[in-house]
Amino acid sequence: MDREQIYASMAGEGRLDYEKYLNTPKLLSCQKPYEQLCNADELQFQIVHQSEELWMKLICYTLLEIDERMAAGETFKVLTLFARVHKAMGFLIEQLSILDTMSIKDYQAIRLQLGNGSGQESPGFKTLLQLYKPLWLTFERVYLEQKGLTVEQIYNSEYSHDESYMVAEAMIEYDQLFQHFRYHHIKLIHRSIGIDSMSLKGRSTEILNSGMKMQFFPKLWQIRGQMTDIWGGVYGVKRDSIAD
Numbered sequence: 710m711d712r713e714q715i716y717a718s719m720a721g722e723g724r725l726d727y728e729k730y731l732n733t734p735k736l737l738s739c740q741k742p743y744e745q746l747c748n749a750d751e752l753q754f755q756i757v758h759q760s761e762e763l764w765m766k767l768i769c770y771t772l773l774e775i776d777e778r779m780a781a782g783e784t785f786k787v788l789t790l791f792a793r794v795h796k797a798m799g800f801l802i803e804q805l806s807i808l809d810t811m812s813i814k815d816y817q818a819i820r821l822q823l824g825n826g827s828g829q830e831s832p833g834f835k836t837l838l839q840l841y842k843p844l845w846l847t848f849e850r851v852y853l854e855q856k857g858l859t860v861e862q863i864y865n866s867e868y869s870h871d872e873s874y875m876v877a878e879a880m881i882e883y884d885q886l887f888q889h890f891r892y893h894h895i896k897l898i899h900r901s902i903g904i905d906s907m908s909l910k911g912r913s914t915e916i917l918n919s920g921m922k923m924q925f926f927p928k929l930w931q932i933r934g935q936m937t938d939i940w941g942g943v944y945g946v947k948r949d950s951i952a953d
Contacts, residue, residue, distance in 0.1 A: 721733050748815050749815075750815045753807060753810075754811065762833045765831070765834060765837060769840060772840045774790055779852070784875070788875060788876065792879075795883060805893050809897070841884075848877070852872070860877070864932050864936065877929055880925075883925070884924060884926050
């Protein structure tokens with residue numbers, strides 16, 4: 710096949726309305742020119758990470774609207790928007806797997822192109838780490854304090870599967886998916902450069918493991934253990950086997 714002709718076809722001409730609306734000339738020029746790629750895998754590496762930034766941009770934008778809708782008590786809209794966030798988080802996680810098709814030798818060549826860059830410098834990732842605290846404060850004010858409820862009540866003593874419970878579950882789903890994303894990312898690093906290797910900033914990649922222990926909404930996780938401990942006190946920590 711004529712590689713140059715295919716390259717030109719993929720770039721498009723930028724004259725049609727679809728191309729203008731999506732700004733495809735600029736979008737498709739965000740990657741290195743083909744002749745400057747260090748190997749055939751570098752294009753996928755750039756596209757995956759650029760796509761991650763776009764999904765995180767959408768998630769951040771949606772979380773801002775969720776915060777506003779929660780403040781207004783618009784629960785149905787809040788739940789719909791959280792469903793969008795959950796799907797976008799799923800895309801973040803799933804698309805990392807394409808990088809498993811890259812050999813570790815080819816990745817080493819790509820890694821030389823990164824300077825001392827790190828995924829910790831991602832603007833989308835850093836912004837997501839700013840948003841969970843304001844979200845929790847809004848939830849706490851609107852769905853707990855204004856209703857005279859506690860986390861324990863919505864999950865246990867006054868459980869009714871109400872809107873406070875539903876929003877809380879949407880929040881913990883987001884929290885869990887973010888933890889999954891961090892887990893898959895660290896496993897990708899282990900597969901690419903090893904477990905005990907040094908990052909491009911000269912730090913052990915093992916420090917990333919601490920991030921996987923982070924919880925956005927710890928009270929929503931703690932209530933599960935608290936309820937289990939209470940139930941265990943009722944039926945015993947160790948129970949008899951089921952009789953034949």
